[in-house]
Amino acid sequence: MEKAVAERNPFSPSFGKIPGIFVNRDNLTSTIKDRLITHDDLYQTTLVSGTRGSGKTVLITEVASSLARRPDWIVINLSSDEDILPTLARKLYAGSAGIMGKLFKPFGNFKVDIKGIGAELGRENETLTEVDARINIENMLQALKRKKKSVLVTIDEIINTPRIRRFASVYQILIREDYDIQLLMSGLPHKLSELQNDEGMTFLLRANRIELEPLYLPEVKEEYEGAFASRGRKILPEAAVAAAKLTGGYAFAFQSLGYELWEAGSGTVTEETVNSVIPAYKKMLFRNSYQKIYAELSAKEREFVVAIAEAYEGNRASFSEMKKRADGQANYASVYRNRLIGSGLITPAERGYVRFTLPFFADFIENDIVPYLD
Ligand SMILES: Nc1ncnc2c1ncn2[C@@H]1O[C@H](COP(=O)(O)OP(=O)(O)OP(=O)(O)O)[C@@H](O)[C@H]1O
Ligand SMILES: [Mg+2]
Numbered sequence: 300m301e302k303a304v305a306e307r308n309p310f311s312p313s314f315g316k317i318p319g320i321f322v323n324r325d326n327l328t329s330t331i332k333d334r335l336i337t338h339d340d341l342y343q344t345t346l347v348s349g350t351r352g353s354g355k356t357v358l359i360t361e362v363a364s365s366l367a368r369r370p371d372w373i374v375i376n377l378s379s380d381e382d383i384l385p386t387l388a389r390k391l392y393a394g395s396a397g398i399m400g401k402l403f404k405p406f407g408n409f410k411v412d413i414k415g416i417g418a419e420l421g422r423e424n425e426t427l428t429e430v431d432a433r434i435n436i437e438n439m440l441q442a443l444k445r446k447k448k449s450v451l452v453t454i455d456e457i458i459n460t461p462r463i464r465r466f467a468s469v470y471q472i473l474i475r476e477d478y479d480i481q482l483l484m485s486g487l488p489h490k491l492s493e494l495q496n497d498e499g500m501t502f503l504l505r506a507n508r509i510e511l512e513p514l515y516l517p518e519v520k521e522e523y524e525g526a527f528a529s530r531g532r533k534i535l536p537e538a539a540v541a542a543a544k545l546t547g548g549y550a551f552a553f554q555s556l557g558y559e560l561w562e563a564g565s566g567t568v569t570e571e572t573v574n575s576v577i578p579a580y581k582k583m584l585f586r587n588s589y590q591k592i593y594a595e596l597s598a599k600e601r602e603f604v605v606a607i608a609e610a611y612e613g614n615r616a617s618f619s620e621m622k623k624r625a626d627g628q629a630n631y632a633s634v635y636r637n638r639l640i641g642s643g644l645i646t647p648a649e650r651g652y653v654r655f656t657l658p659f660f661a662d663f664i665e666n667d668i669v670p671y672l673d
Contacts, residue, residue, distance in 0.1 A: 306530050310557035312583060315356045318554055320526045322514045324354075328361045331509075335366065335451060335481055341507045343474060346457075346495075347485040349511030350643040350656070351595075352551030352588045355485035356455050358511070362483060363453045373443070374451045379458050383466040384432040387452065391439050395448065433469050440478040450480045457486035459494040467494075471502050487595075489642045510643075513548025513656070523557060527568065534560070534568035541573045545580070547658035555583040581659050589663045592644070600642075602628060603635040605672070607645065607653060608664035615652040616661075 311318040334342035349355045367374040373394040377383055443450060452470075457463060473480050486494070488510070495503040520536075520543040527534045534542070542560060546552040559576040560568050596604060603625055610620035622632045636653065639645045648654045655661055 308558055308561045309526055309530065310554045310561055312551065312554040312558045312587065314352065314551075315360075317357055317360055320522055320554075320557065321357075322518050322522045322550070322553060324358070324512070324514065327509070328358060328365075331358075331362050331483070332365055335362070335449075335483075336369075338449070338479075343481045344470075344503070344506040345481075345483050346491050346503070346506050346508045347483070347511060348488045348491050348508060348643075349485075350487065351592050352549065353511045353643070354550035355511060357550070359453050359455055359483055359485050363451065366451050371447060372449050372451060374453070376453045376455075379454060379456055379460065379463055382429075383454075383462050384429045384436070384469060387466075388432040388435045388439075391436060391443075391450070395439065395443060429465060436469075437473070437476075437478070440473065440480060444479050448479070450478075452480065452482050454482070454484045456490075457484045457494060458490050459497055463494065464497060464500060467500055467503065487642065489638075492641065514546070514550060514553060516543045516546075516548055519543040519546055519548065519553055522553075523560075526557060527561075532565070532568070535570070538568050538570045538573050541570050542568075545573070545577070545658060547656070549657050551588050552580075552584060552658050555587075556580045559583070581662065584657075584659060585663045585667050589657070589660060589667075592657075593664075593668060599628070599631070600635060600639060603632070603639065604644070605664055605669060607639075607655070608661045608669070611661040611665075615648040615654040618651050618653060621653070 309319045311320075331342065331345060347355050347358055363374050363376060366372045373391070375387060375390045375394060377386055377390075440450065454463075470480070470482055484491075491508070494500055495506075495508075520539045523534055523539045523542055524536070542556055546556055556576070559579045560572065562579075563572050563576050566572075593601065593604070603621070606621045606624040607616045609624050610616040612620075618632070618636065621636075622629045625632055625635075628635075636645070640647065640653075643656060644660075645653045646656050
């Protein structure tokens, strides 16, 4: 008899792709989606904040694609590094194709206008100025509003650039004028704060900011069990609990550890199996996520991260111990502590202590960073 082909590893430790196995975040996805559909004012402008690998792209992609399936919604995904306003104008026109033609028939004078847009937007290579783009966007939003079409714009990985700021100030005018447009953006915590605190962007401080919390461990355990069971394999309950704890609720860790557990063999996954894959799991975390996180820190932040790792005992570091190790920088310790908390890398633990939020991060600093410092 032919042996059944081994089932493909269902875990997906890669960034920016909707994974096959998904841990529900307390219905966050459906809450955002529902509130957008009911036009809850608070959700009109929503910022999703989280560290690298916490699941921002997956979350906004889920919301965007489920709204895009609705006939009364037009969803436009933009990225920080393109000409946002002209692209929005183009995509709005393309996204409402068919509608625009019909829409504008009854309004003789608009017809001319829209033809203008069509011609202009059709020529991909020609630059549409931001001012023209804005006028076109307003005209189209007016028409769409009449047709009761809602527009969702998403921008993943927000950064504070002049383009984003110009887009944000136009967006601010559009919502003031009561067009049916909503904005869902995501970014690293400090990047979002930088944009929110920029001059002229204060309206973003009133926006709905959602901090991505760690995945709920009992939910992680259940997903591990389900992932194996539904594919004819088994993970023992105590092994699933041990695995869940090892992820610390970090989304990328959930996929990485799941991936390694699946690869570990075809038998039942026991606690021993879990322990045996820890080295490979750590390697995946360190190389594919933590190296990048570390590289993106400023020189000073790195010094403090190293000081915290050196002060680590058990699963936490004493703040005063960390201060001692940050030689000559002790005066800045509180500033950097707050900054690292703000960027989601550490959290206050018991009084006087901090801990890294990501699993094995102290281990990473100690073994993959410190020995190679100059
Ligand atoms: N709810 C979830 N359940 C399980 N896995 C998830 C979940 N959300 C994200 N992931 C997984 O976590 C990893 C990171 O997800 P994602 O790319 O969305 O993170 P991100 O916050 O956008 O990261 P970056 O800041 O690098 O862009 C991916 O492997 C993805 O499959
Ligand atoms: Mg992302």
